[in-house]
Amino acid sequence: MAAILEKDIKAWLLEVVKADELNKKDVKKTGIHFEAIVPTSKIRDVAKEFLNQGYFLESLTAVDFAECFEAVYHFNHWKELRRGCVKILVTKEENKAPSISSIYKSANWFEREIYDMFGITFIDHPNLKRILLPESSTIHPLLKSFKGEPAGSDVEQCLKLINEDKEGFEILYPQSVTHHQKDYYLNLGPQHPSTHGVLRILLHLAGERVLDGEPILGYSHRHHEKMMEIQSYLACWPNMGRLDYVGAMSYNFAYAILIEKAMGIAPASPRVEYIRVLTTELNRITSHLLWMGTFLLDLGAFTPFFYGFDDREKILDILEMATGERLTYDYFRFGGLDKDIPAEMIPAIKEFIPHFKKRLKDYDALITKNIIFKKRTRNLGYLTKENALAYGVTGPCLRATGVPMDLRRHEPYSIYPELDFEIVTATDGDAYSRYLVRMKEIEESLKIIQQVIEKMPEGATILGKLPKNVPKGEYYTAVEAARGSFGMYLVSDGTLNPYRLKLRTPSFSNLNSIIEILPGCLVSDVVAVLGSIDIVLPEIDR
Amino acid sequence: MTLGPFWQEVVKIVLWGTFAVLFVSVNALFLVWMERRVSAKIQLRRGPIHVGPQGLLQTIADAVKLISKELVFPSQVDKLVYYVAPLLVFAPVLSAFIILPLGPGIILRDLNIGFLLIFSLTNISFIGIFIAGWSSNNKYALLGSMRAVAQNISYEIPLLLSTMGVVMIAGSMKMTEIVTAQSGLWFVLTQPLAFLIFFCASLAEANRAPFDIPEAESELVAGFHTEYSGMRFALFFLGEYTAIFISSAIAATLFLGGWHGPFLESLPAVAGPFWLILKTYALVFVVMWVRWTFPRLRSDQLMAFAWKILIPFALLNVLSTALVLSLCK
Numbered sequence: 001m002a003a004i005l006e007k008d009i010k011a012w013l014l015e016v017v018k019a020d021e022l023n024k025k026d027v028k029k030t031g032i033h034f035e036a037i038v039p040t041s042k043i044r045d046v047a048k049e050f051l052n053q054g055y056f057l058e059s060l061t062a063v064d065f066a067e068c069f070e071a072v073y074h075f076n077h078w079k080e081l082r083r084g085c086v087k088i089l090v091t092k093e094e095n096k097a098p099s100i101s102s103i104y105k106s107a108n109w110f111e112r113e114i115y116d117m118f119g120i121t122f123i124d125h126p127n128l129k130r131i132l133l134p135e136s137s138t139i140h141p142l143l144k145s146f147k148g149e150p151a152g153s154d155v156e157q158c159l160k161l162i163n164e165d166k167e168g169f170e171i172l173y174p175q176s177v178t179h180h181q182k183d184y185y186l187n188l189g190p191q192h193p194s195t196h197g198v199l200r201i202l203l204h205l206a207g208e209r210v211l212d213g214e215p216i217l218g219y220s221h222r223h224h225e226k227m228m229e230i231q232s233y234l235a236c237w238p239n240m241g242r243l244d245y246v247g248a249m250s251y252n253f254a255y256a257i258l259i260e261k262a263m264g265i266a267p268a269s270p271r272v273e274y275i276r277v278l279t280t281e282l283n284r285i286t287s288h289l290l291w292m293g294t295f296l297l298d299l300g301a302f303t304p305f306f307y308g309f310d311d312r313e314k315i316l317d318i319l320e321m322a323t324g325e326r327l328t329y330d331y332f333r334f335g336g337l338d339k340d341i342p343a344e345m346i347p348a349i350k351e352f353i354p355h356f357k358k359r360l361k362d363y364d365a366l367i368t369k370n371i372i373f374k375k376r377t378r379n380l381g382y383l384t385k386e387n388a389l390a391y392g393v394t395g396p397c398l399r400a401t402g403v404p405m406d407l408r409r410h411e412p413y414s415i416y417p418e419l420d421f422e423i424v425t426a427t428d429g430d431a432y433s434r435y436l437v438r439m440k441e442i443e444e445s446l447k448i449i450q451q452v453i454e455k456m457p458e459g460a461t462i463l464g465k466l467p468k469n470v471p472k473g474e475y476y477t478a479v480e481a482a483r484g485s486f487g488m489y490l491v492s493d494g495t496l497n498p499y500r501l502k503l504r505t506p507s508f509s510n511l512n513s514i515i516e517i518l519p520g521c522l523v524s525d526v527v528a529v530l531g532s533i534d535i536v537l538p539e540i541d542r
Numbered sequence: 543m544t545l546g547p548f549w550q551e552v553v554k555i556v557l558w559g560t561f562a563v564l565f566v567s568v569n570a571l572f573l574v575w576m577e578r579r580v581s582a583k584i585q586l587r588r589g590p591i592h593v594g595p596q597g598l599l600q601t602i603a604d605a606v607k608l609i610s611k612e613l614v615f616p617s618q619v620d621k622l623v624y625y626v627a628p629l630l631v632f633a634p635v636l637s638a639f640i641i642l643p644l645g646p647g648i649i650l651r652d653l654n655i656g657f658l659l660i661f662s663l664t665n666i667s668f669i670g671i672f673i674a675g676w677s678s679n680n681k682y683a684l685l686g687s688m689r690a691v692a693q694n695i696s697y698e699i700p701l702l703l704s705t706m707g708v709v710m711i712a713g714s715m716k717m718t719e720i721v722t723a724q725s726g727l728w729f730v731l732t733q734p735l736a737f738l739i740f741f742c743a744s745l746a747e748a749n750r751a752p753f754d755i756p757e758a759e760s761e762l763v764a765g766f767h768t769e770y771s772g773m774r775f776a777l778f779f780l781g782e783y784t785a786i787f788i789s790s791a792i793a794a795t796l797f798l799g800g801w802h803g804p805f806l807e808s809l810p811a812v813a814g815p816f817w818l819i820l821k822t823y824a825l826v827f828v829v830m831w832v833r834w835t836f837p838r839l840r841s842d843q844l845m846a847f848a849w850k851i852l853i854p855f856a857l858l859n860v861l862s863t864a865l866v867l868s869l870c871k
Contacts, residue, residue, distance in 0.1 A: 184681070186681050186682075192763065193759055193760050193763060194760045194761065207688075208685065208688075208689075208841065296837060297760060298760045299760070299837035299838060300751060300752065300754070300758060300760055300836075300837045300838025301835075301836060301837035301838070302581070302585065302834060303581075303584055303585050303834050303835060305585075306585035306586055306587060307585070307586065310586050366835075370836065370837065372752055372836050372837050372838075372839060373837050375839070375840075375843055376837055376838075376839070376840060376843075522840060522841065522842065523685065523761055523762070524755070524758065524761050524838075524840045524841060525840065526761075527760055527761050
C-alpha cells in the first residue's frame with residue numbers, strides 16, 4: 001500500500017499509477033488497480049489531484065467495521081482503465097469527514113447516501129439531508145448495529161408514518177409550502193405520468209420557466225444492500241433482477257463476474273460466456289426499445305411506444321425460452337447458467353433479426369427524421385463533457401457528449417474483446433444525440449448477436465459444487481449496463497454472506513446531472529430531459 | 543289550425559336544437575370509436591372489437607359508465623365556477639349548428655356574418671377552459687388553462703385571416719353563398735395555402751395533437767381538466783370531439799365545396815348532407831392521423847409557429863388574393 005507524502009500528493013499519485021505499482025494489486029481478482037488509505041484531512045487534496053489528472057468519481061461508499069467507518073472512494077479514468085481505491089478512516093466517536101462535493105459534483109448525492117445509511121456527517125456539504133429514506137426517519141440502516149424495525153406493519157402505523165413523512169418533508173423543504181408572489185413550487189411527482197416510476201422533482205417555477213429543480217428520491221427504496229448483507233451469496237441472485245427491471249441481464253452479469261473473480265473460478269465452458277453475451281445484448285435492445293417508446297410518449301407521440309413494445313415483446317418471447325422469465329431475470333449462476341438455451345431459440349433469433357432491421361428503418365422514418373421531434377430535442381438538455389464526467393454520468397448519456405467510454409471495451413470482460421462492434425458516440429450532448437446514440441447502439445447490439453449465434457460453441461453450462469463463501473477481501477466489478485456503468489463493490493469477510501455489497505447504479509449518477517440541466521427549461525422540457533436521460537427508479541432507489 | 547310565424551320559428555328552433563344535441567352526442571360517440579380504431583390500426587393494435595359489432599357499442603358502454611360515476615367535488619375548488627365551466631365549454635360548440643349548411647336550403651339561419659359568428663361563439667368555450675383550470679385550484683390545471691388562453695389568442699388570428707381569401711372570392715360571408723360559389727371549382731384548389739393554414743389553426747383551436755398543450759397528459763397530467771371526473775369530464779370530452787367535427791365541417795364547407803358532389807340535383811335532401819358529412823369525416827380522419835403520428839410541440843414553439851409562420855403567410859395569401867382579384871376585374 002502506497003504511503004502518502006505530506007505535501008507532494010501529485011508525485012504520490014503519479015507514483016501509484018505507474019505500471020509496476022498497478023500490478024501490485026491483483027487486478028484480475030479484485031478489479032482495483034491501486035489502493036491507498038489517506039489521512040482524513042488529506043482527502044480533499046487527493047480528490048483535487050485526481051480531478052486534475054482527469055479521473056472521475058466512480059463510486060463513493062462507506063463500510064461499517066467494528067473499530068471505525070471506512071469511506072471508500074473509487075476513481076476511474078475515462079481514457080484507460082485505472083481504477084483507484086482511496087479510503088479514509090472515520091472514527092465512530094467523531095463520525096465526521098470532509099466533503100468533496102465541491103470538487104466532484106457526483107459526490108453530493110453519494111455523501112448524502114452515506115449520511116442517510118451510516119449517519120456520517122460530511123463537513124461543508126451544501127445540502128446534507130436524507131436521500132433514500134423518508135425525511136422523518138431516525139434510523140441508519142447500514143450500520144451493523146441496526147437489526148431492523150418492523151415499523152409500518154398495520155394501517156394505523158402506516159398512516160402515522162405517512163403523516164410524519166409529510167411533516168418531515170415540509171421541514172426539510174420549507175419553500176414548497178410557503179406562498180409566493182411571482183414564482184412558485186411545483187411537485188412533479190411522485191405520482192406523475194412522466195416520471196417513469198415514483199420520482200419527485202421539486203420544481204421552482206416562474207410561469208412555465210424552471211428556475212431550479214431538485215430530484216427527491218427514495219419512493220421505491222427497498223434496501224437491497226442491507227437485504228444482501230443478511231442473506232447468502234446464492235440468495236442474492238433474485239435481487240439482481242429487481243434493481244433495473246428493464247435491463248436486468250447486465251446486473252446478473254456483473255454479479256456473476258464479481259463472484260467468479262473473487263472465488264477464482266472460470267465459467268464451465270466458453271458456451272456460458274456466449275449465452276451470457278447473447279442474452280445481455282438482447283436485453284439491452286429491449287431496454288433501449290422501452291426507452292425509445294416512453295421517451296416519445298413523454299414528448300406526446302404515442303405510436304412509437306406501441307411499435308417499440310411490439311418488437312420488445314418479440315425479444316421477450318425469445319428470452320423467455322431461455323430463462324422462463326420476461327422481466328426480472330434471474331438466469332446466471334456462479335460459473336454457469338440456470339439452464340442451457342433451448343434448441344428453438346437460435347432459429348427464433350435468426351427469424352427476428354431481418355424483421356427487426358426493417359423496423360429500424362421505420363423508426364428512422366417515423367422518429368429520427370420527424371421535424372417536430374428534432375425541434376423538441378435538439379439543443380435541449382445540453383450536458384458538456386466536463387459536467388458529465390464531474391457528475392459521474394456513464395452510458396449513452398456520456399457517450400452522447402463525445403466521450404468514448406464503454407466498459408465493454410474500456411474494461412473488457414467476458415468475450416467482448418473477441419467481438420466486432422463499435423462504441424457509438426455523438427458530439428452534441430443534447431437529448432437528440434442521446435437518442436441517436438441509443439438507436440445506433442441497438443444496431444451494434446444486433447451485430448454482436450449475429451456474431452455470437454454464428455460462433456456459439458457447444459459445452460457445459462453448469463459448474464459442479466462450489467464453496468458457499470467468498471474468500472476474504474475486497475472486490476470491484478463493473479459492467480456496461482443499458483443505462484451506464486453498473487459497479488459492484490464487495491467486502492467479504494469470508495463468511496457465508498457479504499459483509500458489505502455496494503451497488504453503484506448508473507441512473508443514480510445520471511439523474512444527478514439533471515440539476516445542471518433543469519434551470520432555464522420549460523415544464524415541457526423537464527419531462528423531455530428526464531426521458532432522454534433514461535432512468536429506472538428501482539435502480540436509483542435500490 | 544296554422545301556427546303564427548313566431549311559433550313556427552320556435553318549433554323549428556326546438557326541432558333543430560334537439561336534432562343538434564342528438565347528432566352531437568351520437569356523433570361524438572362515433573368519433574371516439576373511430577379515433578380508437580384509427581389509432582389502433584396505426585399502432586398495430588386491434589382497438590375495441592368486443593362490445594357490439596366491430597366494438598361500436600364500446601363507447602356507449604363507456605358513456606354509461608361516465609354518467610353513472612360519482613361527481614367528485616374536490617374540497618379546494620371554487621364551486622360555482624367549477625360547476626359552470628364544463629357547460630361553458632360544451633354549449634358554444636353546439637351553437638355552431640345554427641349556420642352549418644347541410645344541403646341546399648337545409649340550414650337553420652343563413653346569417654350574413656356567417657362563420658364569423660361561429661368563431662366568436664366557439665371562443666367562449668376557451669373561457670370555459672380557462673375558468674375550469676383556474677377554479678380547480680391545481681397548479682397543473684392552471685398551467686393548462688394559461689396555455690389554452692395563449693394558444694387561443696395566437697391561433698384565432700391565422701384562422702380568421704385564412705378565411706378572408708375565400709370571402710373575397712365568394713364576395714360574401716354567408717355560408718350558403720360560399721358553398722354556391724364553389725359549384726365549379728373548390729376553394730381548396732384556388733386557396734391551397736389558406737386551406738393548410740386553416741387546417742393547422744383549427745387543429746390548435748380544437749386542442750388537438752400536435753397542438754394539445756393545454757391538456758398535454760405527459761406534462762400536465764391532464765391539464766385543465768385534471769380535477770374533473772364523471773360526466774363533467776365527459777362534457778369536456780364531448781366538447782372536444784364536437785369541436786373537431788365542427789371545425790372539419792367548416793373546413794369542408796369553406797374549402798371542399800360543402801354539399802357539392804355527384805347526384806346533388808336528383809336527390810338534394812340526401813346527397814347534400816351525405817357529401818358534407820363524408821368530406822367532414824375524411825378531414826376528421828386526417829386530424830386523427832396527424833395526432834397519432836407527431837409528437838407534441840412545446841408551448842413557445844407553438845406560439846412561434848403561429849406568429850412567425852402562419853400569420854405572415856395568411857397575410858400574404860390575403861394580399862395575393864386581393865391582387866389577383868383586382869387584376870382580373
